[in-house]
Amino acid sequence: MGLARAVSIAVLPLAAMSLATAAWALTAGVDASAAGWLGMCIVMSLPSLILGYLITVRFPKQGVGALLSGAGLVILAVGCGDTYLAAAQETGKLPVNGLWISSTQGGWMLLYLPWALMLLVFPSGRLEDKGARKLAIGLGAVVVCFGVFAALSTEPYGDAFQDMHRGLAPMPGADLAAVGLLPVFLALLALSVAHLAKRFKHADGVGRNQIRWLAVAGASVPSTLLLCWVGYLVNGNESIVMIGLAAMYLFIPAAIAVAILREDLFDAGRVLVSALGLLAVLGAVVLLAVLLALWPGIESRTSIALLVAGAAAGTLALAALRPRIQHLIGRIVYAEHERLIDALKAFENQVFTHAALPADLEKTLRASTSDPALRVGYAVSTGNGFRDAQGRPVRSETGVPVALAGRIAGVVVPGPGRGRVFNTETMKALALMVEMGRQQMELSTALAEVEASRIRILLAAHHERKRLERDLHDGAQQRLVALGMALRRIQRQLPPREQALRGMLDESVAELGTAVAELRQIAHGIRPSALDEGLEAALRQLSGRSPTPVQLRIGDSLGVVPELVGATAYFVAAEAVHNAVKHAGARRITVRLGREGESVRLSVSDDGRGGATRTPGGGLAGLADRVGALGGSINVRSHDGRGTVIEAVLPCAS
Template structure:
């Protein structure tokens, strides 16, 4: 178990020693190109070796960590081999052996061995099947045979012209060795193709989602190889410098170890499907644009001449015209094959949007549509209704992200405001959810507006029903009060007056006492009628809202601060509503909150009358249908205004009504 880890540590130490030796050679060579080469090669080799050591530490049973260290070792070895001839020419203490010179003729083949073995063994350190072992063995044996064969090349070494050969053979044997060397090249090429094909075979055979993600990460890093070829093509075509591909080669030697490390240790770091899809899309787009540019330059150059500004301008115009439609089509094409979840989700959202516009679907179907597209029956869509901080689905149930699965939800935003949430029940990536949330924002906003409108209509219907019921109840109360009170007193008064009329002449009745009783009854009837009328509209409002409020708060046994800034004439219906807001709010405060002080503010600005009552009591008040505040909310809504109640526990209560009031 720990043998592979120990070997990785030892190989890493050798890479570090080789890098230090390469720095020494660059200093001895004493030229700028040597310094650049050792810097770039050392960084790439050491980074690959370091990542390999990390993988070997975390996955000691897996040979991939050791292969990453070997990849760095090969790269550093190439740098040392390039710098050694120039340094040996300056420092005579550096030995130059004929065996080393002869064996270095074919060592270029070693550059391909570690990457090819990575293709065979990623991600679990085993080949895809028993037959693939021969490919792994061939990748180890063929380069060794080729190096031995190349060592017998009778030609002089280009970097060591004065060194005698160590490997010699008769001419007839050299001919046979040369034939073997040429035969080994197509064999090695076939082994490379087989190692590349092993990734496809492994991906098709595996049923593990984790292993598929790991393979995609590795392929993402390996995709820099064709990108390097594109850079060579672009450098030759645009700048007449094919050396531009060197940057791609450097990126490849960094990307493969990095992507391999991510695949083994953190395969869910990012949505690899999205990254791979974008890479392939832009790679294909670049290749097609370069093909367009090459063809256009050739065709136009036939008439205008090679290197003509007209040819360059025409080729650029053709590429610009082809880029816009080609990129979107390529993205859809690649997504359909490499990123089917994204393609299915975006297509489903667009289809729902079209059907909603046509009236054949409802935006509330977004949740079921996304569940089908993403194959996630546990996916939920929540909507934040205006004035609420809770996310609710279309059935009114709360939707909250699962704290045990962070990153499995995405907020839906529109105009910088959070309007909803999409919570996955399956294994959808965070980046995919974010993209789906962005594409769904308009549908979510439509659902929110429809829900708000439906809620407002329901509230209006309920308020209308409550007001109608309250009106009927008030009418019955008036009938009862009139029948049981003032009506009875007036009937009795009429009977007394009729009795007095009959006995005016005979003196058998105390007319004066009877008249006094009648006057008293009349006074009581008038008082009861005033009380009944006061329940409909306070008579104190006849003198204005300010005086009515002043008279009302003067009867409250708690200090009340009254701030009136409502200049001008206030319509009678609004004044009545404002009076009842203050009355109900102060009465509730005195009865339930136990405040030490109450503040009443009535102010008028452009187009509205604001009534605010604040107390420092215990808080906890809420608007409920059938309660005093619920009836007050209905009264304010009937006047075209809105009522807001803020009553945190222990923080007092603020009741604010805003009523429309035209100047």
């Protein structure tokens, strides 16, 4: 059996013994105030006792459960002991032990000790380093020493009855020693809080959420102090603080149990920020009321009215400032969430000012959350699943859905243990950017499909041109040539007297020769056969057929050009040369071809009359469509009287 479980089990009989002692006192007779205090202590002890036992049953080695049980036993023992002493004082029939009375004089520190140790072991339930162990030893030593010095105090005990039953003789200087331990105890408590903050800084997502639950519960301690101040202001005593004390003993065990058993039940960070924000506003309101109450001359009716008006105005102003106060608090206790919200607001402004694209959202989230494994998936309108900005599938089993107007727009998939920061507020801040990213992703996918379709169409047209050129060259052209040769054989076999028929055959053979030449020109216009030998050979053939001198300049690093790229470049050059000869009246044409990185650059310039424009359906528009289908670009510079320059850049990976 583990130590934690042994402590939780041992607490039960001790609690039963305490209740039996209180029951004995009740039968002897106590006043209503003592009975009421006992009932309150029982109520305050039950959450710690029950939840501590449940945590220990669930996690036998979890020290948090044992500390909760100990805290419940302490408050129960205090209530039962006070009831017994009240009955002994009132009836004089119950036995009283002087050592017990002396040991209770400094017992109030025991009410703080379990919670102080909780700061050192939470949430693992263990003292994980040497610093935590030293602080625990120091806290225990201070509590014991303070109890001893308080028992040996030269000052009278709490009342005459207790002082009459003193179990230890007073010792000079014990009072000063006890007072000297108070700042030591406060310093140890502060160091315990600092140690918890240090563990929070290095904890993972689950550990941070658990520690925030403890911080939420710890906010009830200053709340109790505020109630004490309010009690002094309203009633002149601290009686109202009992409400805060009860809330503290009910709330802290419940928050700790949630942190250990169901830490993901709520977003502890937002609860903590809201609680501290409300506490800060309430504290400021109380401070304002105190300052106004201490204002000189406040006794008159007019001054009291001004006091009420000033307090109301100050309260309204503080309430209006609460969001800003909570934001400042959040930057301290929930820094990763506030940092993410600030990053999202900045990113949204960049998108709306065209300084960033919605597709950059994933990069922004990774940077603001320090999560390199984070993925953002966008809902696909056709079919199921999610895809990233590049259209790749995103697995969404562990993701957090993002909805806009009741429709799932995407999903955020954090890395392991990194999803705590993506709460409801974050999802609302993300929704618009995710929807814009989804639309951009779908538009990019559609454009990519259109580009791929254009390339497929262009490639199919190229292959069809190649097939037609081959069919014309190897089919119809060869048959016409063969027919002409057959007619010549027939002509040679005619008798000499058939001169008229011989002339008709000469005309037919001449017509066949013309048809073959025209057919070759048509085939060359569809696709020049010289392209089979490469782009350079086809351009040299083009320059050789031009009636206007064409100067051809080909770079040494041209290399092998893909067939489709070469065909496109050839037709750009052919169209440009044709326009320069037919429409521009050029006297000289220059064709430049070279490789620039992973692109082929073709330039055709002439010294003609210029004024060439790209019109819908014209030759230049057709060239632009063909070049654009390959992902390239074409530029036309043509000024009246200064010639024309046509430049085409075609992507070429090989």
